[in-house]
Every structure is written in structure tokens, then in C-alpha cells.
Amino acid sequence: MILPQYDGRCGWYEVLNDVSVFPALEGNVNVDTVVVGGGFVGCAAARRLAENQPDGSFLLIEALKVGQGASGRNSGFVIDQPHKRDLESNDNELKRKLLSLNCTAIDYLETQIDRYSIDCQWSHAGKYQAAVGARGQKFLDHYEQLLKGFGEQYQKLSRQELQSIFGTDFYSAAIFTPGGTLMQPAALMRGLADNMPENVRIAEHTAVTRITRTGDGFVLETDQACIKCRQVVLGTNIFTAELGFMRDRILPVMTFASMTKPLTDDQLERYGGQLDWGITPADHAGTTLRMTQDRRIIVRxxxxxxxxxxxPGELLPGVRQRHQQAFDARYPQLKDVKFEYTWGGASSLSGNFETYFGEIEPGIFLSCCDQSVGAARGTISGMMLADMACGKKTQLLADMIEVSGAPSKLPPKPLLRVGVPLRMAAARFASRSEV
Ligand SMILES: Cc1cc2nc3c(=O)[nH]c(=O)nc-3n(C[C@H](O)[C@H](O)[C@H](O)COP(=O)(O)OP(=O)(O)OC[C@H]3O[C@@H](n4cnc5c(N)ncnc54)[C@H](O)[C@@H]3O)c2cc1C
Structure with missing residues (x-):
């Protein structure tokens, strides 16, 4: 069985101060519901369960520390818009439902950030989708048509306008959408964990190795504990298959990021742009770029x-070199700026771009295959899994079920190990001018 491991390299997590401790679970424990996985899905599910049932008892179990999984390793965009594949659908009603679900997730996160004063650089900075050359421009034109068709608000920006924001003339054009937010993901995840309702117990460094159905519920095993419960919520992302669910349906895809130290005053002057923005690439195989509120630049x-x-640690030097090339091409005036951290993180995709959400077996609730936009999608999934587990019937839950689907069966692993890298290499080659 493969379990999550943390390699101490994720910049967002490593720069945190005074990380709290939730002791590992030991002995025999009885609770109403166990939530496995402390990412966006698990944290939202645990909170919502506790809100729905203030007298219930809930346990959130995380193999690492909350914030060390993908939810603390991402690029920090909480995106309101439907994912590109969904945006391409002709069904405007479906897109409106996705937008509304994502916005509900953003509001839910923001309510907690405000209530508990979570210091995570949360900002209504929106998102820039940017093109480098002709290939990117084609994608951008297509994106503009999709936004127009959906009636969404957006703004087009020229190279000159972008230069004053980003401190580089590398981008030829961009489309700005105002709806999404930016954040420091590991800080957000720690803040969510530190402020859980009282009836949620958190256990870190506790990996669930087996789930067994008993007469009236389940027994979950870890190396030092045995937990009895009535219901289980799985927010285990790519590791879900290791617990026996969604085998052959989850395509684990890893992407990589690097982060600089905060720019010095002198470097900031040479940079010449603004703080607190985020660019996603018009061509999805391109580069994501962030400038944080605390002057760090992140390349993904x-x-x-x-x-x-x-x-695998041995991949990281090569990745860092590629990130440095992308950085130097954008910021030749900052040749002295090098990366302090480089890390990888994996998301669950599916072969047919469908996301799973629901009660997979009586008493076991899960969502996965969020197509790597899990900050909003994972949060709303966790909230709605909790409502489903509590028997709450709402329009939001009905919408969630409607926008979810059945991830297709994937080819056997040996074929994937050959086919997927080949497809990725072809995409990398085709998109080389946009990286
Ligand atoms: C580099 C990178 C950039 C990204 N950028 C963005 C972005 O800007 N915006 C966006 O929306 N999405 C982004 N994503 C995707 C996003 O991070 C994921 O979609 C999201 O974090 C998934 O959340 P989750 O709760 O499903 O899973 P996770 O965050 O992976 O949480 C699952 C947790 O379960 C734990 N776990 C697994 N198995 C067990 C077990 N057996 N016992 C106990 N615990 C277990 C894991 O340790 C993990 O912490 C990015 C991803 C990466 C890697």
C-alpha cells in the first residue's frame, strides 16, 4: 500500500511559523463519522458535519500534517469559473450551477478566514489568463469566446498594460476575470485546521491502512489505533484507490512549483511590477506565475x-532548472534571484474529465478527480458530502450531484506508464513557445 509522504520541500508549508500539533491517534476510539484526509475536501466535510450535527462526534485523520498534501502545495488560485472543459459545454445552466457552487465554496472559506482572522494572504485579486505568442493567443481567443457565450465579465489587457502589473514584457496579451481569489495555501489549510469546531478531533501523522465494514458501521485501522464509526468520508484524493475505491478511475498527475525568497527592496525596484497577482497560462501546458503579497515569485x-x-527527489534539480529558465526569460533584470524551494504535488484527474461525488457504498462518501481545480471544487464537495451524510436535502446538493459524473475506466497501469508520458511529451513540445 502506498501512503502519503512529506519531503520537507514545499515552500508554502516550510515558510510557516509556529505550526500547531495534533497528536497521532492511539488506542480504541468511537465516533459518529470519520473523515479521512485533511485537504480541502476533508477540512470542509469535517466542519460542515460538525455544523450540521453540533451534538455529533467527528474525527479528521491526516497521514501527514494538514497543509502538507496537495491542498497546501498548489498555486493558490481559488477559481470561481467552471473548468475549461465545462466552459466548453453548450449547457449554460450547467455552467451557472458550477459557478454558483464554486462561489459558495469561496464564500465558505472567506467566512472562516474572517471569523478566525486566518492570516493566509487571502485576496480578491482575480486571475489573469495570459498568452506569450501566437499559439497562446489562439487559446486566449477561444477562452474569450467561451466567456462571452457564458455572459461573464472580463477585461482584455495589452502587453504594455501587463508590463506595468507583472514587471515583464514577456506576455503579449491576457484576459482578466475578477471573480476568483488568491491565497497562501498551506497557511489557509493550517488556519482551517486550527479553528475546527469543538466536536471535531484532529489526528495528524495517522494513516488509515484499512476500512472494514461491520454489522452497524465500520472499523478503520491505523498502525496505533482502531476506530469504530457509523460513516466514513474519504477526502483522500489520489490515495483513494489505495483504500480500495475508484481503482482504475483515478489518473494521478504531478505538477511542480518553485518559490523565491521575498525580493529585497533593491530587487523589487528592478522588478518594477505590482504585488499580489496570479497568471494561469492560456495554453494549459504553459507556466503558472504568482507574485505574493510578501514579495515571493512562484513558477509552476x-x-x-x-x-x-x-x-521522487531526484527529479527536482531538473525541474528547478526548467523553472529558473522560465523565470530568467521573464525577468532578465533579476538574474540574481534564485529559487529557495522546489516541490511536486499530485492531483486526481480522470480519463473523461468527469468528477466523482457521492455515496459510493452505503455509509462511505467520497469525491475525487477534481481535475486539479480542487480549492473551490474540493471545498464544495466536502461541504456537500457532509450534507449528504447527514441526510440534508438542499438545492446545492442536487446541483452538486448534477454537475458530477462517472470517471471512465482507465487502461491498465503498464499501458498508462507508457502512454501518458508520451502524450505529455507531445503536449510539452507543442507548447514549448508558451512555457
Ligand atoms: C503544484 C500544484 C498546483 C495546483 N494549483 C491549483 C490552484 O491554483 N487552484 C486549485 O484549485 N487547484 C490547484 N491544484 C489542485 C489542488 O491542489 C487539488 O485539486 C486539491 O488540493 C485536492 O484537494 P483534496 O482535499 O481532494 O486532496 P489533498 O489535498 O491531496 O488531500 C488529501 C489528503 O489525504 C491524506 N491521505 C491520503 N491517504 C490517506 C490515508 N490513508 N490516511 C490518512 N490520510 C490520508 C493526504 O495526506 C492528503 O493530505 C494544484 C495542485 C498542485 C499539485
């Missing part, structure tokens, strides 16, 4: 088929 690009789930 490169993909690999993560058959082994965790990040």
Missing part, C-alpha cells in the same frame, strides 16, 4: 504521470 510548470503518487 511541468507534468508527470505520478504512478508512485509521491515526489
Amino acid at each position: 510548470n511541468s507534468y508527470r504521470y505520478a504512478h508512485d503518487y509521491n515526489t
Whole structure:
């Protein structure tokens, strides 16, 4: 069985101060519901369960520390818009439902950030989708048509306008959408964990190794504990298959990010742009770029088929070199700025771009295959799994069920290990001018 591992390299997590401790679980424990996985799905599910049933008892179990999984390793965009594949659908009603679900997730996160004063650089900075050359421009034109067709608000920006924001003339054009937010993902996840309702107990460094159905519920095993419960919520992302669910349906894809130290005053002057923005690439195989509120620049690009789930350390020097090339091409005036951290993280995709949400077996609730936009999608999934587990019937839950689907069966792993890297290499080659 492959379990999550943390390699101490994720910049967002490593720069945190005074990380709280939730002791590992030991002995025999009885609770109403166990939530496995402390990412966006698990944290939202645990909170919502506790809100729905203030007298219930809930346990959130995380194999690592909350914030060390994908939810603390991402690029920090909480995106309101439907994913590109969904945006391409002709069904405007479906897109409106997705937008409304994502916005509900953003509001839910923001309510907690405000209530508990979570210091995570949360900002209504919107999102820039940017093109470098002719190939990117084609994608951008297509994106503009999709936004127009959906009646969404957006703004087009020229190279000159972008230069004053980003401090580089590297981008030829961009489309700005105002709806999404930016954040420091590991800080957000720690804040969510630190402020759980009282009837949620958190256990970190506790990996569930087996789930067994008993007469009236389930027994979950970890190496030091045995937990009895009535219901289970799985927010285990790519590791879900290791617990026996959604085998052959989850495509684990890893992408990589690097982060600089905060720019010095002198470097900031040479940079010449603004703080607190985020660019996603018009061509999805391109580069994501962030400038944080605390003056750090983050570069994300490169993909690999993560058959082994965790990040092989030997890949990181090569990745960092690629990130440095992307950085130097954008910021020749900052040749002295090098990356302090480089890390990988894996998301669950599906072969047919469908996301799973629901009660997979009586008493076991899960969502997965969020297509790597899990900050909003994972949050709303966790909230709605909790409502489903509590028997709450709402329009939001009905919408959630409607926008979800059945991830298709994938080819056998040996074929994926050959086919997926080949497809990725072809995409990398086709998109080389946009990286
Ligand atoms: C580099 C990168 C950039 C990204 N950028 C963005 C972005 O900007 N915006 C966006 O929306 N999405 C982004 N994503 C995707 C996003 O991070 C994921 O979609 C999201 O975090 C998934 O949330 P989750 O709760 O489903 O899973 P996770 O965050 O992976 O949480 C699952 C948790 O379960 C734990 N776990 C697994 N198995 C067990 C077990 N047996 N016992 C106990 N615990 C277990 C894991 O340790 C993990 O912490 C990015 C991803 C990466 C890697």
C-alpha cells in the first residue's frame, strides 16, 4: 500500500511559523463519522458535519500534517469559473450551477478566514489568463469566446498594460476575470485546521491502512489505533484507490512549483511590477506565475504521470532548472534571484474529465478527480458530502450531484506508464513557445 509522504520541500508549508500539533491517534476510539484526509475536501466535510450535527462526534485523520498534501502545495488560485472543459459545454445552466457552487465554496472559506482572522494572504485579486505568442493567443481567443457565450465579465489587457502589473514584457496579451481569489495555501489549510469546531478531533501523522465494514458501521485501522464509526468520508484524493475505491478511475498527475525568497527592496525596484497577482497560462501546458503579497515569485510548470503518487527527489534539480529558465526569460533584470524551494504535488484527474461525488457504498462518501481545480471544487464537495451524510436535502446538493459524473475506466497501469508520458511529451513540445 502506498501512503502519503512529506519531503520537507514545499515552500508554502516550510515558510510557516509556529505550526500547531495534533497528536497521532492511539488506542480504541468511537465516533459518529470519520473523515479521512485533511485537504480541502476533508477540512470542509469535517466542519460542515460538525455544523450540521453540533451534538455529533467527528474525527479528521491526516497521514501527514494538514497543509502538507496537495491542498497546501498548489498555486493558490481559488477559481470561481467552471473548468475549461465545462466552459466548453453548450449547457449554460450547467455552467451557472458550477459557478454558483464554486462561489459558495469561496464564500465558505472567506467566512472562516474572517471569523478566525486566518492570516493566509487571502485576496480578491482575480486571475489573469495570459498568452506569450501566437499559439497562446489562439487559446486566449477561444477562452474569450467561451466567456462571452457564458455572459461573464472580463477585461482584455495589452502587453504594455501587463508590463506595468507583472514587471515583464514577456506576455503579449491576457484576459482578466475578477471573480476568483488568491491565497497562501498551506497557511489557509493550517488556519482551517486550527479553528475546527469543538466536536471535531484532529489526528495528524495517522494513516488509515484499512476500512472494514461491520454489522452497524465500520472499523478503520491505523498502525496505533482502531476506530469504530457509523460513516466514513474519504477526502483522500489520489490515495483513494489505495483504500480500495475508484481503482482504475483515478489518473494521478504531478505538477511542480518553485518559490523565491521575498525580493529585497533593491530587487523589487528592478522588478518594477505590482504585488499580489496570479497568471494561469492560456495554453494549459504553459507556466503558472504568482507574485505574493510578501514579495515571493512562484513558477509552476511541468507534468508527470505520478504512478508512485509521491515526489521522487531526484527529479527536482531538473525541474528547478526548467523553472529558473522560465523565470530568467521573464525577468532578465533579476538574474540574481534564485529559487529557495522546489516541490511536486499530485492531483486526481480522470480519463473523461468527469468528477466523482457521492455515496459510493452505503455509509462511505467520497469525491475525487477534481481535475486539479480542487480549492473551490474540493471545498464544495466536502461541504456537500457532509450534507449528504447527514441526510440534508438542499438545492446545492442536487446541483452538486448534477454537475458530477462517472470517471471512465482507465487502461491498465503498464499501458498508462507508457502512454501518458508520451502524450505529455507531445503536449510539452507543442507548447514549448508558451512555457
Ligand atoms: C503544484 C500544484 C498546483 C495546483 N494549483 C491549483 C490552484 O491554483 N487552484 C486549485 O484549485 N487547484 C490547484 N491544484 C489542485 C489542488 O491542489 C487539488 O485539486 C486539491 O488540493 C485536492 O484537494 P483534496 O482535499 O481532494 O486532496 P489533498 O489535498 O491531496 O488531500 C488529501 C489528503 O489525504 C491524506 N491521505 C491520503 N491517504 C490517506 C490515508 N490513508 N490516511 C490518512 N490520510 C490520508 C493526504 O495526506 C492528503 O493530505 C494544484 C495542485 C498542485 C499539485
